[in-house]
Amino acid sequence: MMGDQIKFTLGIMATGLKDSIKGIGKVITLDRDLKNEASSTETVPSGEPMSTLARRRAEKHGTREVKQPSEPKVMHRILLCCAWNGGLFLLSIILFYGVVLPTLQFLTNLIFGGSSVQSDIWWWLSPILSWTFNALWILPLFVLSKIVNSLWFQDIADAAYRKSRGRPQLLPSLSKIIADVLFSLLLQALFLIQGMLASLLPIGGLGHIVYLLHISLLYSLYAFEYKWFNMGWEVQKRLSYIETNWPYFVGFGLPLALFTAISSSHIIK
Numbered sequence: 001m002m003g004d005q006i007k008f009t010l011g012i013m014a015t016g017l018k019d020s021i022k023g024i025g026k027v028i029t030l031d032r033d034l035k036n037e038a039s040s041t042e043t044v045p046s047g048e049p050m051s052t053l054a055r056r057r058a059e060k061h062g063t064r065e066v067k068q069p070s071e072p073k074v075m076h077r078i079l080l081c082c083a084w085n086g087g088l089f090l091l092s093i094i095l096f097y098g099v100v101l102p103t104l105q106f107l108t109n110l111i112f113g114g115s116s117v118q119s120d121i122w123w124w125l126s127p128i129l130s131w132t133f134n135a136l137w138i139l140p141l142f143v144l145s146k147i148v149n150s151l152w153f154q155d156i157a158d159a160a161y162r163k164s165r166g167r168p169q170l171l172p173s174l175s176k177i178i179a180d181v182l183f184s185l186l187l188q189a190l191f192l193i194q195g196m197l198a199s200l201l202p203i204g205g206l207g208h209i210v211y212l213l214h215i216s217l218l219y220s221l222y223a224f225e226y227k228w229f230n231m232g233w234e235v236q237k238r239l240s241y242i243e244t245n246w247p248y249f250v251g252f253g254l255p256l257a258l259f260t261a262i263s264s265s266h267i268i269k
Contacts, residue, residue, distance in 0.1 A: 009247045016220075016251025030074045030160060074159050077152045089145055096133050101126065146185070157226030168230035183235050184225060191218050212257050217242060219253035 105122055112118035161168050195214030201207035221242060228238045242249050 012245075012247040013251035013254075016248040017254055018251075020252045020255055027074060027078070027156070027160070030163060074156050077155050081149055081152050084148060085145060089141055092137065092141070097130075101129065104129070150181075154226060157230060161227060161230045165231075180229075180235055187235065187239075188218060188221065191221075212254075212261065213250055215257040215260070216250045216253035217246065219256045220249035223252070224249075 105126070108118050108122055108125070112121065158168060191214065195211045195218070198214060199207045199211035201210065221238070224242075225238060228241075233241075
């Protein structure tokens with residue numbers, strides 16, 4: 001009985017993992033699918049009779065008006081997100097920890113000649129510089145990137161939602177939308193902190209596994225909350241759905257969780 005339950009859970013996780021990988025291909029071809037769908041709906045069948053008013057309009061303008069799509073291209077938004085997060089956000093972290101800190105360490109070593117004084121100074125100077133950098137640059141940039149990414153990812157989610165389900169159903173009022181977004185951000189921050197604390201479990205390997213499960217669920221929430229937002233689901237309903245179907249969402253978020261596990265920076269994650 002227990003073996004069947006484990007097998008069933010692993011099967012659902014595998015389904016989530018498969019959907020996550022398949023979703024990458026669907027996003028790549030989404031622009032083409034939307035364009036084909038728009039052109040097919042704008043084309044009038046040749047055998048369909050035209051009304052007198054429509055015929056007069058066609059004769060007046062000489063050609064039928066074709067509505068040009070105004071939505072931003074999905075791949076364009078994805079490239080913008082990659083350029084913002086990888087080009088500015090990640091590059092600043094790499095430059096600080098890969099260039100600035102080693103240069104300052106070299107200068108202190110040059111000044112104090114590698115003595116014990118240099119080791120003591122660098123022992124307290126390095127964390128102060130890191131905390132200052134994170135507080136004055138990384139955290140403000142992180143908040144800004146969350147806002148920018150939310151706007152750009154929402155465009156991508158809206159296009160995908162219109163392709164699969166139709167017109168989005170937003171929450172009824174602006175105040176409810178703002179409260180929903182703020183509560184969602186707070187929930188994500190608390191969930192990330194919980195995962196970080198779980199990684200400190202003293203049992204070998206268990207802490208890392210629990211942390212990986214937390215991050216997988218968090219990444220799934222990142223991905224699916226745009227869809228659920230368009231469906232008009234409030235935060236409580238989203239959480240209840242994730243709790244009920246957690247094996248699927250663990251599998252769905254696992255590829256990105258494994259990829260980001262390479263880095264020790266929780267800001268990157």
